[in-house]
Structures are given as structure tokens and as C-alpha cells.
Amino acid sequence: xxxxxxxxxxxxxxxxxxxxxxxxxxxxxxxxxxxxxxxxxxxxxxxxxxxxxxxxxxxxxxxxxxxxxxxxxxxxxxxxxxxxxxxxxxxxxxxxxxxxxxxxxxxxxxxxxxxxxxxxxxxxxxxxxxxxxxxxxxxxxxxxxxxxxxxxxxxxxxxxxxxxxxxxxxxxxxxxxxxxxxxxxxxxxxxxxxxxxxxxxxxxxxxxxxxxxxxxxxxxxxxxxxxxxxxxxxxxxxxxxxxxxxxxxxxxxxxxxxxxxxxxxxx
Amino acid sequence: xxxxxxxxxxxxxxxxxxxxxxxxxxxxxxxxxxxxxxxxxxxxxxxxxxxxxxxxxxxxxxxxxxxxxxxxxxxxxxxxxxxxxxxxxxxxxxxxxxxxxxxxxxxxxxxxxxxxxxxxxxxxxxxxxxxxxxxxxxxxxxxxxxxxxxxxxxxxxxxxxxxxxxxxxxxxxxxxxxxxxxxxxxxxxxxxxxxxxxxxxxxxxxxxxxxxxxxxxxxxxxxxxxxxxxxxxxxxxxxxxxxxxxxxxxxxxxxxxxxxxxxxxxxxxxxxxxxxxxxxxxxxxxxxx
Numbered sequence: 001x002x003x004x005x006x007x008x009x010x011x012x013x014x015x016x017x018x019x020x021x022x023x024x025x026x027x028x029x030x031x032x033x034x035x036x037x038x039x040x041x042x043x044x045x046x047x048x049x050x051x052x053x054x055x056x057x058x059x060x061x062x063x064x065x066x067x068x069x070x071x072x073x074x075x076x077x078x079x080x081x082x083x084x085x086x087x088x089x090x091x092x093x094x095x096x097x098x099x100x101x102x103x104x105x106x107x108x109x110x111x112x113x114x115x116x117x118x119x120x121x122x123x124x125x126x127x128x129x130x131x132x133x134x135x136x137x138x139x140x141x142x143x144x145x146x147x148x149x150x151x152x153x154x155x156x157x158x159x160x161x162x163x164x165x166x167x168x169x170x171x172x173x174x175x176x177x178x179x180x181x182x183x184x185x186x187x188x189x190x191x192x193x194x195x196x197x198x199x200x201x202x203x204x205x206x207x208x209x210x211x212x213x214x215x216x217x218x219x220x221x222x223x224x225x226x227x228x229x230x231x232x233x234x235x236x237x238x239x240x241x242x243x244x245x246x247x248x249x250x251x252x253x254x255x256x257x258x259x260x261x262x263x264x265x266x267x
Numbered sequence: 268x269x270x271x272x273x274x275x276x277x278x279x280x281x282x283x284x285x286x287x288x289x290x291x292x293x294x295x296x297x298x299x300x301x302x303x304x305x306x307x308x309x310x311x312x313x314x315x316x317x318x319x320x321x322x323x324x325x326x327x328x329x330x331x332x333x334x335x336x337x338x339x340x341x342x343x344x345x346x347x348x349x350x351x352x353x354x355x356x357x358x359x360x361x362x363x364x365x366x367x368x369x370x371x372x373x374x375x376x377x378x379x380x381x382x383x384x385x386x387x388x389x390x391x392x393x394x395x396x397x398x399x400x401x402x403x404x405x406x407x408x409x410x411x412x413x414x415x416x417x418x419x420x421x422x423x424x425x426x427x428x429x430x431x432x433x434x435x436x437x438x439x440x441x442x443x444x445x446x447x448x449x450x451x452x453x454x455x456x457x458x459x460x461x462x463x464x465x466x467x468x469x470x471x472x473x474x475x476x477x478x479x480x481x482x483x484x485x486x487x488x489x490x491x492x493x494x495x496x497x498x499x500x501x502x503x504x505x506x507x508x509x510x511x512x513x514x515x516x517x518x519x520x521x522x523x524x525x526x527x528x529x530x531x532x533x534x535x536x537x538x539x540x541x542x543x544x545x546x547x548x549x550x551x552x553x554x555x556x
Contacts, residue, residue, distance in 0.1 A: 029464065036467045040474050047478060051488065055344050056336045184317045191324035198328065202335050207327075 013117035020120040034123040038130045060202045068138035070225040074196045076131025077220050083124035085166050089173045091119050096176040112255050154227040160244040161220035167251040174258035196221035297399045304403030326356040345488045350426025354514045357419045362509050364408045365441040368449045369397040371469045374459035436522045437513040443529035444505040450536020460547040481507020501532045
């Protein structure tokens, strides 16, 4: 029984994914456009890497294939954000502003789960796939032994990073209960997220701390990339796990706190 | 203002105010739009400030990456020191603001919502509305940018060595850049007259611009063939050139030559806008019956 409770969000996400897929499959040209856009983004990223490595052989201790790993993780996580996290949060902001969040609150399932999985942009999966391919190519370029253990470690770090980013987004979005208009944060986040294209260790100290705890880019991209390049220490992984769990607990409390502030369209 | 109903207040005024000529109409339009845009920008100052701060992330990332490389190589990359790179990317933040023009994605809405029909009824060519409004907007933006520049200067300690002529040319060049880019994106945006899926086309252009304008990296860091390509495209006159004009200690010939190139691209752009507009409008009328 308890197990089913835990799996409930995943089951719901699956259902919503199917609805989203059926809906979007009507607009198949969007798929071609998404492929084209992902290809351009990938080409730009590769051009930048080539430019950097035309001037140097390593960046702060990271070789070219290692930075390619970082780029792959960045694209993959960007795909997850664009597919699940951002569309849901943007819709939540809209619902809070217009008062239509009422419709979610009256449903029998957990409201936080519902607002987090109900909108899934399936074409963004193209980005996820692109990221995965880049990661595979980069890991192959790295050579050396790549074992199942490392893959599992990466999977764990990636899930923790995804949860951290999700919490970060929801905490900001819940701010809409007080501030109402916060659509600017979408662009703000997209700007800051670009910093994850590089390992956060290259940034000056104050920026590194901000990109770790304020906007958790480090946990979302750099830490999983460290897992793939044999840099991940048990300490870092423990920190990532501890931070993710603490943040999820805080987010849960914050969400309920915000809900009490929400008074609906009709109230 | 002629005609109208007897007794309307405008008619009385008409007796005393001479009929506005074309130039006078332009001046009036521009001054009014400046005022509207300034008030508008001040009204939403907090949101706009967030927007500007969000835009700082991009150059800071580039700056950190290239300064790291410069440090690793013993102080300079492609002849640029960390201090010069810092100067480049700090001026970048202002030039980026000057680069904001009417979005190509806005054309779709203008056409779909029928706003364009209203624009066509105006006696002036509609591009003047966009130019005037966003220019007024930028006047506020420049003021708002100054504190940001101070903070960035304190954090990244740029190497600044600026002459009076640099400042003078820069002050003109940022507006030249604005006009070049306005023309460019007007022409591109009008693709929306023919297709509702112009997105990929826009993105191709953005990417070419990102790489070949000096936005991503100072053009001197690009391979030779890319620099030659950038020379024949308009992009560098909207980004790299204004920045270099201020901090690159260009010789007077290059400074003035750059302004001339901007003027050339503006003229080419105006002609392009006129031609594409004429064809597009014919198309627009046809669709509406």
C-alpha cells in the first residue's frame, strides 16, 4: 500500500504523458521544428567548444571530451526541464494569477503532484535524446573503463539534480501566491541555466556558491557530469543527496504555506 | 488636420497652428513616442530591472570562460588579456540593450490580430513607430545600465583606456547598431506574411548572428575564414564594432570607417524594408480578400 503511494506521482505522470502525446501528435510538424532547433543548438554548442579548444588544450583541468560530457548532461537536463518542469510551473503561475488553481485543489489526488506533472511537452524529448547521444559519444571518446557502477552513480546524481531543480522552480513559483506576476523568472532562469554548460568550478568563488545553493545548477549538471568523468567524491554525492532531501521537505512545507495564502477566484 | 465637424475643438486650433509638414509630423511622432516609452519603461522599472539583470548571466559566463583560458595561457588569449576581456563583456551589456528591436516573433501576432490593418491606416510608414518607441525605451535603459556597469567594473576590474574620440564614436555607433538591427529584423520578421512557421528561419539567423557578430566572443578569436565571413555580413556592425570602438583603441580611420559601414547597412536595410514591405502588403491584401 505504501509502495503504491510512492509510485503514484510516476503513474500520474505517465497518464498525463499519454494525454500530452495524443494531443501533440496532431501537430506533427512541430516535431520537425523541434528536431531542427535541437540540431542548431547542438551545432552552436559544438562550435563554442571547438572555439575554446582552438585556443587551449584544457579548461581548468577539464579536457575536450570531458567538457562534451558536461554539455551532454546540460542538454539532457535542459530537455527534462523543458519537457516536465518548466511547462508545469508556467501553467501553475498562470493558474494562481487567474484563480483557476481551484480546479486542481478540488481533485482527490495530491495537489502538489498534480500541478507538477499535468503538462508534459513531448517534443522536448528530442532535446533529452540529443543530450543522451552527446553523453554516449563523449564517454566513448573518453575511453577507459566505464562500468555499470559509474552509470548507476550518474543515474542517481541525475535524479537528485532533477529533483533539486524541480524544488527550486516550485519554490519560486509558489512565490506567485504573494507577488502574482513572476513570469520574468522564466527568462532569468534560462539565462542562468546557460552557466551549467561549463563545470561550475571554473567560476569565481562567490558565483560558485550561488550556482550551487542559490540556483542549484551545480547539482543539476556538474555533479552528474562528475559522476561520468570519475570526479565524483562520496562527500559531494552525500551533499547532493542531503541537499535534495532537505529541499524537498522545505518545498513541501512551502507549498502548503503558500496554499493557505491562496484564496481562489471565487473566494 | 482639415475638415471634420464644425464646432470640434481641433478645428479652432487649426486656425492658429500651421498644417504639419511631413518632417514636422515625424518630429512630433518621435517626441511623443519617446515620452510614451520613457513613462512606460519607468512604470515597469522593477520588472525591467530583473530583465536586465537576467541578461548579465550570458556575458559573465563568456567572460569567465575566456578569462580562465587567458590565465592558463599566461595572461592572454589571442592577444586579449583578462582585463581587456572584462572591458569587452562589460560594454557588451550596454550594446546588448541597444540591440533590442521589435521582435521577429511579434509579426505573427501583428498579422494574425489584424493590428497591421490599423498600422496601414497611419499616414507614416509604420517602422517609425517601432524605431521611436524602442529608442525612447533605450534612453531609460542607458540610465538604468550605469549602476550595473559600476558593479561589474568593481567585480571584474576591466582594463579601460578610453579616449574622447572613442566615447564620441561609441555614442553614435550604438544608435547606428540599433538602426542596422532594426532594418535587419524588420525584413526578417516580414517572413511571417508568408508562413506561420518562420521560427526555424529566425533561429538560423540568430545563430549566425550569435557567432559572427562578436556577441559570443570578440571576433578576433574566431578562425580567419569566419572573420572574413563576418566582414561581409551586417552582424558585426551591430555588436562587435560598437564595443571595439569604445575600448579597442581603434585608429581614427577604422572608427570613422565603421560608422560609414553602419550607414551603408542602414541604407541597404531601408531599401530592403521598402521592397519587402511592398511585396508583403500586396500579399497581405490578397489573403484578406
